[in-house]
Amino acid sequence: EGNQGAPAASGDTPGATAPTAAYKPPTITVGTADDSKGPAIAPEGAVKGGTVTMLDRDDFSHFDPAQIYINTEANFNRLIGRALTGYKRITAGDFKLVGDLATDTGTPSDGGKTWTFTLKDGVKWQDGTPITSEDVKWSMERTFASFITQGPTYVQQWLTDVDYKKAYQGPYDGKSLDSIETPDDKTIVYKFKTPHADASYAFAMAGYGIVPKAKDTKEKYDKEPFSSGPYIIKSHLVDKSIDLERNPNWDPATDPIRGAYPDKWHMEFGQEALQINDRLIADSGADQTAMTFYASVPPERLQQVLGDSSLASRRLNSPSPYGNYYYFNLDRMKDPKVRQAINFAWPSKQIQQTLGGPAAAALPTTILNENTTVGYQSYDLFNKVAKPDGDIEKAKELLASSSNPTPTVVYAYNQTPVQEQVTVVIKNALEKAGIKVVAKPLDRKTYYDSIGKVQNEFDLYWGGWGADWPSGSTVLPIIFGPVSDGAPNYSHLKDPAITAEMDKITAMTDIDAANAAWMALDKKIQETITPLVVAENKIATTLHGSKVGGAEIDPQQWIVQPDTIFVKP
Amino acid sequence: MLRFITRRTFGAVVTLVIIAAVTFFLFFAVPADPARLACGKVCPPELLEQARHNLGLDQPLFAQFVSWLSGIFVGRDYEGLGHCSAPCLGYSFVNKAPVLGTILDRLPLTISLTIGAAVIFFIFGVATGIIAALRQGKALDKIASVSSLIGASVQIYFVGTLALYFLVYQNHILRQPKYVPFTENPLSWAAGLLLPWIVLALIFTANYTRMTRSTMVEQLGEDYVRTARAKGMSARSVVMRFALRGTLTPIVTILGIDLGALIGGAIITETTFGLQGVGQLSIRAVTSSDLPMLMATVLVAAGAIVVFNIIVDIMYAFIDPRVRLS
Amino acid sequence: MSETTGESGGEALLELSGLKKHFPLTGGLIFKRQVGQVHAVDGIDLTVHAGETLGLVGESGCGKSTTGRLAARLLEPTAGNIRYAGQEIGHASRRGLKPIRAEIQMIFQDPYSSLNPRHTVGSIVGGPMEINGINPAGGVKNRVQELLEIVGLNPEHYNRFPHEFSGGQRQRIGVARALSLNPKLIIADEPVSALDVSIQAQVVNLLQQLQRDMGIAFLFIAHDLAVVRHFSQRVAVMYLGKIVEIADRDSLYTRPRHPYTHALLSAVPEVTEDDEPRERIRLAGDVPSPINPPSGCRFRTRCWKAQDKCATEEPPLVRLEGNKEGHLTACHFPEQPSVHGRDVVLDPALRS
């Protein structure tokens, strides 16, 4: 259980069902100082050398760590940049949070309000100058600058205020931030306003990667990053290609995370997923050493890819760590019975089929995602396990007892080819239960703007959210946080009891207890309020060339991570 | 001649400025806000304002257009990003790189794609057209006309997709389309673009065969062709020296239009073959609300059309002396 | 210029005086602007009297058609007056022209392009009546069939289309159309030039008969001097936008004074019964361009009598000594009033 949509049987014929892929959610624990020592644990058969070709559709928009929030960019950043902490792969599916630049995951004091990190010896910038605590402090300070608009904001808020950009405008005008102290070159102390037990997780975000004070070029840094990681960007043709070569000043002995086996990386952008996968399936010539970070097999090729046993060794798969939700607009959908009825009637299985079947999507039942939630507990409030294609009878019953037995629901969707089809399915199912669906396609560029308006005219719309570290603390307080235009509380849930509960859990210093509390709150919210429908959870199937070894999907980032990749001789 | 070129160039510049202005102002009618896109997942109003300022979107529309326009001629200063010298098309909203550089990086591919295909379809189209015209009603003529019709009726994405599948992925007859600069290795340049060339040629040859055939038939009935025959010119030189000259005029017009359209409208071809040319760039610009990039790709596309029109007109003067004076 | 009344009777129906038509030539580096003008018609005076035929001859491009089109007010004159029945119509609007539209009609040179290929004969001939709201007794159709009969076509052909007719028949349809409004003046712009000789004769005969029967005045434009002579009471000779000589038929053909008229007459290839050799004048070159007409006398560049005076002074169109009333010539050094003169060969290739 917990993985309701996981593939069941196997077979090679076109009319067949999808093959099994035993999937186990990752284990993520906190490592010790010993764990934090380099070098990284090599995957089986790993050798150094060679060039790996990475194919993907989109180039990376940001190299300045402070601007990075997107998994693809974070993933690339692992090659050229480091942070205080990071996740170390022990074996496949088994991870530990360890110190990256820091000797360990940090030492809390003052009830979790003060966090102290010590930098390792021998960590250097690409020009050989040592990385100092001054650099680390500078890196945090510059995230307050006005030109930084994209990266994470947790630590900034902890250090100053919710409206952190007002509190401090960055270091460029000579002012520094008092709440970060650097007693010496190796030590750095963060002083938060409130306790944060999960701070060591926060510092693992790529957004808190380091930038050298001496080489900071402000806006331009986004184009010309200074490497602290194993590689240096040799050439970058925007939206076209990137070439990486080794950073001679990176010492594997200091790095517990990055294997950095290939000598060179060549990255090509611009092809659609279909083409990339056709190339990878063909596996001819130079493409044998090719892989992709993010261009997983599109549904159109799933049957072929999963049905072909010769591809088994070049196939990776992992369900998404992101939550996908169909939010009810609580300002408009006032009757909880209607919301529950919709949950019961929801055509999860049909949507799954539209997306490519059980191999392409799992059907979770909880708000929090099992991949990114330490202490995950499943529940099934709307009978999805038994009736994944919708319990129309139950829905009708609920509706009959509700304030409006034949409601009309305005469903807004992001107008992409896939969402168009999903909409057809949703409409078809809900109408069977007597719910009229008015579907409104929204332009994909303005989709979030439109649904982000508090005064919108829609009843139901899709939205996604992913945890920033494996805990409910970066999910529930966000998607049920403050209601304002553009804020991700798309349900407009404003329940004082829930808010109080979230504040309480946030303040907990015991991480395990907090995780359990988040899980309980998850169920409570769905039970008492039902602000959303938990949607299908996509499963990525990713191919790589036959000469690529060590390819694994990072279950948290949902992307093939570069740390273990090597070229087979 | 020089006067003519001057006048046409002036006209072209006016056209381009109009197109640029239409693009620019329409862009702001699109209900998408590039600042919002630049601002990220969680974007409070102050940050939005900040992003807007960073992108220069907080100035009056007209002022923005003027500074964009003047940037092309005198360059422009960008806060934080430095000076962008003379033909400055701005910095991309998305990746903050100078747009011009990106365009210049992509243009060789799109031009190679177009020119290579054009050479093939022009030579093949005109040759088969001539043969068809000379063998009117014979089997070859019929084959040419039927195949040209089929060619004209299929679409790049249809043929392209199937060609990729059968010729590249299944049978490895041709290489995965890929661009290698001509200066780097002419052979791989040609090999890398062979498939798109063939597919484009397949589709375009048709039109040229048809045009050539019908104009050639017309030309063969012209009085001066009859005169040439009455002078005792051999059949070959009648066709190659006399009839072909007159045939080329309309063909060159179409070629000019096609070249312009191919460079400006390479979107589908590049999407089909996964090539990173200006077409793909333009699509990216559209989907990411990247105004400077969009403006630049529109300018390149429109510019190609306009420039080729002028080239066609100049070509006329070489082909047809009657045009030279007026 | 005062009176140009010839001997043929009747009051002046159409008077053109000082009429000019210049077509602009445009060009320019960036913006279109006028860079010159074609002096198509450059100050002519003509009078057509009721019931008479005035022939207008001249070489290609000398402005005959332009004159005709000005007279029919298809063009607006650049300068000068057009008076029809005493009324000035040179700059009248379409509305102002309405009452006289019916009275001035036109027959065109090309029997193929002058009939709308998409209209039936019935609507081609009946159209003008419809436009002008004329409702003849017995209905339009009857009248059209009557007209068809008059021009020698089968009235049954009412519903046919022009392409079903031969050139001569088409020209008859054109005549019927011109007649449909009972005009007082018909401007015939080379109505027979495109036809075969035998057909040409049929049409000339028809026109002549119509004039006799209906008393219609004609401005008859042609380049064939023999046809003009056959059909016109008075003849004007045009050269490069100007009238160089105008006279009654006899005077012009037997006592021409202008060297150009001499040259024209001598160039007509004739089937002659007698063997008496005619005067042979072979001019050199072609008519100069109307964009830059020669100064003074326009014919001087091709004239064997040209002197310095011709380049500076434009000869007025006047009655020369010994000429009949109404025989006007524009020449400083007129020829003898006879068609028998000396041979003049200016063409270098013919001088042997």
Added chain:
Amino acid sequence: MKPPETVGRSPGQLMWLRFRRDRTGIASAVVVIFFLLVAIFAPVISWLYGKDPYALYGQDTPGLLNDYGYPILPSGGISSDFWFGIEPGLGRDVFMQLVYGIRTSLLIAVIATVLTTAIGVVIGIVAGYAGGKTDYVIGRVVDTVLSFPSVLFIIAFMPVVENIFVSPEEETPVWLRAVTLVVMLTLFGWAGLARLLRGQVLSMREREFVEAARVTGASPARIVFKELLPNLWTPILIQASLLLPALVTSEAALSFLGVGMIEPIPDWGRMFRRGTEIYQNDITYLIFPGVALLVFVIAFNLLGDSVRDAFDPKLKR
């Protein structure tokens, strides 16, 4: 007096006679008419066939689609129930999708053709007939429109046109896309036709029959509508007959780029695009719309050629 070959046929009748002799022309006309009938009588076909294009048969009835959403039966699920098979994923009936898709695409293309032609004709005639400044201004506008990279523009500014009709919060009617597509296709289509017709009018204006009409006092309106227009039907018809298939493929190309008609409205071009994505697993889904489109475009082009030949007796094929 007897005219030669006194048969009393109008130019139109003669064209028809010439056309009737052209076997290719007749065959392609039959095909074209067949497609038009399919489009017009789609509801009747649906009623006779007993299925509709919206029902998700494959999802509602188990056993039709496999886990991946592909039809279980071979050849795309062709059976006596589903003549052309089942759509992968949603499981709709392909035959009905195609019939209604043709209906949608043809409707859009026909309306766009009519509008394009109407606008092109009006502007072309006005420019040609009015001449002078009007002609100059229109000429520049036409030049500019023709220089626009149209595909890119349509993709970029589709939302703008949609916005003109409906604000983003309001209900977006299903026909809106169709209207937008029509508007966009028309916007970039008229200029070529206008330029062509302007040329035609210019040469026509010099014909003497126009002068003949003016001499009889005909008004400009009469000259344009009664004298010129009947003579322009030939180029107009030819252009329209070539424009229609071009617009059908344009619409399909836009669908390929993702800016065509949206679900659930069946659309030919979108089927085609989907076909190019899934052809490796279900070739029939590419074949039916692909071949139908190919046949239609070929037939229409052939028809256009035949019409041209019928109108132009000089051109010997």
Added chain:
Amino acid sequence: MSTPFLSVRDLTVDFHTEDGVVHAVNGLSFDVEKGTTLGIVGESGSGKSVTNLTVLGLHNPENTTISGEIRLDGDELIGASRSSMEKLRGNKVAMIFQDPLTSLSPYHTIGKQIGEVYRKHKGASRAEARDRAIEMLTRVGIPQPKTRVDDYPHQFSGGMRQRAMIAMALVCDPDLLIADEPTTALDVTVQAQILDLLKNLQDEMGTSIILITHDLGVVANTAHDVLVMYAGRAVERGTVKEVLHEPRHPYTWGLLGSMPRLSSAVDVPLLPVRGTPPSLLNVPPGCPFHPRCDYVKLAGPELCRSERPELSPHRGHGDACYLTLAQKREIHK
């Protein structure tokens, strides 16, 4: 009498068209003597041009059937090989066309177009050909031939173009020059120049000329012999004097009667042929002229309608009509 330079016997040319077979020329015979001019007159469509294009073998063999014989200087031309025809054209037999603008290639200079004939047939070098072109231009009276030789046809006036055409036709000193309505597109004064020019050149070089025209006046001024054609046949033949002053065929009478002359009486109507020329798809049986002829009754309606009259006598002044000579003389008075 020796054999004529060009002799055409029983020439028949049929075109196979979509509408049926066009009998463009129907059993035509005529001769051209060395150094003389034969004028061919007839209405539009009577087959004048077709006849002469056939002499040069310029018809598309696909849809044309040609029978009869054409002997040039004793050599049979019908069925001659392509290469021998190519050698003949422009060299021994040259042609001038009606419309000099469309008949000259707009894409090549006048000098090139003249010179290439010379190079092709005389194997001259480029420079020689150019010199020859300049010489020819001088001969036909083009001013400043040294510079005009590099002009394009559109830079010439109508008369100059026709002169250039003549220069091109005469560059290889042909024995036979076919001039197809060389002056129809020109003004009278220019026409007179061109006709005089042709006459002068003939006197100089002894070329035989076939002059096609529908203007009897032109024939009267230029030709030695005349052939009158009607519906693809010869209806009258003879010397200029004979045909124009003592015409024997009703059609010739009609042509002459249709022509207004500078010397004729002005107030009498012209005497045209009534009706229109027949369609060559469907030539009337018997005498093709009978539907338009006023004398059918006199000559014998049966005969005229059923049997085709032959040109008689065979040599000298002949005509194809059933009227007796006496009747003809009587009527013509």
